[in-house]
Amino acid sequence: MKHTSSRFRMFSALSIAFALASHDAYPAIEGIKMPPNDGKLRIIVFGAHPDDPEIQTGGTSALWAKKGHHVLLVSVTNGDIGHWREAGGPLAIRRRNEVQKAHEILGVQGVILDNHDGELLPTLENRRALTRLIREWKADIVISHRPNDYHPDHRYTGVLVQDAAYMVTVPFFCPDVPALKKNPVFFYSGDNFQKPNPFTPDVIIALDSIMDKKLDALGVMISQFAEGGANGSADLLPADDAGKQEKRHQQVRENFMRRQQGIADRFRAKLGEWYPADEAAKVKFAEGFEICEYGARPNKDELKRLFPFFEK
Numbered sequence: 001m002k003h004t005s006s007r008f009r010m011f012s013a014l015s016i017a018f019a020l021a022s023h024d025a026y027p028a029i030e031g032i033k034m035p036p037n038d039g040k041l042r043i044i045v046f047g048a049h050p051d052d053p054e055i056q057t058g059g060t061s062a063l064w065a066k067k068g069h070h071v072l073l074v075s076v077t078n079g080d081i082g083h084w085r086e087a088g089g090p091l092a093i094r095r096r097n098e099v100q101k102a103h104e105i106l107g108v109q110g111v112i113l114d115n116h117d118g119e120l121l122p123t124l125e126n127r128r129a130l131t132r133l134i135r136e137w138k139a140d141i142v143i144s145h146r147p148n149d150y151h152p153d154h155r156y157t158g159v160l161v162q163d164a165a166y167m168v169t170v171p172f173f174c175p176d177v178p179a180l181k182k183n184p185v186f187f188y189s190g191d192n193f194q195k196p197n198p199f200t201p202d203v204i205i206a207l208d209s210i211m212d213k214k215l216d217a218l219g220v221m222i223s224q225f226a227e228g229g230a231n232g233s234a235d236l237l238p239a240d241d242a243g244k245q246e247k248r249h250q251q252v253r254e255n256f257m258r259r260q261q262g263i264a265d266r267f268r269a270k271l272g273e274w275y276p277a278d279e280a281a282k283v284k285f286a287e288g289f290e291i292c293e294y295g296a297r298p299n300k301d302e303l304k305r306l307f308p309f310f311e312k
């Protein structure tokens, strides 16, 4: 009994030493330029594949970046099966190169975790990995999929982020990276799934001023969109027909314009809560975000601070 308690004391002292060490003593996120503590917002977005954070938040992320806020887009898998013709390491590398180009356009940084596409599970190891990233980024805002999305990787990314939502504040969970003193606000990005409940945004952002940038960023992710991803075919982007290629790139742009327009139309009333009526009526493109119940719960003033896009 005595032995156990002294061992416990030793373990506690070690853990506390870990937890109290300065944040700067911990390794930065590999390959990422860690932002200074400059009072700007720190946003981390988790998508399942190297295209999801960009599709879900590309416009709002570019708006944040334009105002000097720090955005990190994380793909929880490496995208190594999401193509009709190719797979494995070469596809993962292609995906990485494409998102890097997209991130340069958006003005954000990115991380790709080396989990196989199509095989993500909500394991303890993955919960730890996401918890560490949220802490290392010292996030104010965390965004992910809802856990009732169509793709298992999307669902489990949503579950993993939910599982991390409280644990990021618990010092002795992953004591190698200091816990956050203040719980971030966790948001879900939008989707069209209705069961068990439809996506209901709490905040909605007009993208009209930034939409071209989002379309340019998605446009360079050729393996995902112009080539059609997992369900594409060689006909979509024929190598020997420049005219057809041009048409296909335009079609990809139009598909995404329709997508963002659909969100603006579906949540027009919500736009009216955030923008003056005459502006809300004219918004063409939008992204919406729903507050997850498990992190900090912001009021409207706090939401305006986190999404500083409504003042002229």
Ligand SMILES: [Zn+2]
Residues within 6 Å of the ligand: 048, 049, 052, 151, 154
């Ligand atoms: Zn995906």
